Amino acid sequence: MPVKVMVTHVISTEAVVRLIHGLTPGEVKKSLIKFSKMFPRNVRKEAQYLFTELDSKGIKIIKKIYDEYGIEGLKLQYFT
Numbered sequence: 757m758p759v760k761v762m763v764t765h766v767i768s769t770e771a772v773v774r775l776i777h778g779l780t781p782g783e784v785k786k787s788l789i790k791f792s793k794m795f796p797r798n799v800r801k802e803a804q805y806l807f808t809e810l811d812s813k814g815i816k817i818i819k820k821i822y823d824e825y826g827i828e829g830l831k832l833q834y835f836t
Contacts, residue, residue, distance in 0.1 A: 763795050764802045771806055771815050775822055776830050781807050 767788050774784040785806045792803035805811045807819040821829045 763792075763799050767792060767799070767803050767806070768815055772818055772830065775818070776827055778827065781819060781822065 770788060770791075771784050774787065775781065779787070785803070788803045788806060789800070792800045806815050809816060818830065818833075821833055825832070
């Protein structure tokens with residue numbers, strides 16, 4: 757798997773983990789945009805698209821779960 761693809765998957769996974777640990781979507785996005793600055797432009801774009809309709813990794817669905825059911829909803833989705 758190419759490194760760029762792996763990093764974009766890491767960004768998506770980290771978004772979920774950070775939400776579960778109690779960060780708000782805004783805090784998650786800000787920290788992951790900062791993290792992505794050391795990677796190529798397409799990876800930075802992936803971080804900027806978190807929680808928007810332009811997100812291609814399904815994080816927008818996770819945001820809907822978070823908005824509707826909170827952290828407990830995410831835990832149920834990913835840990836049961």
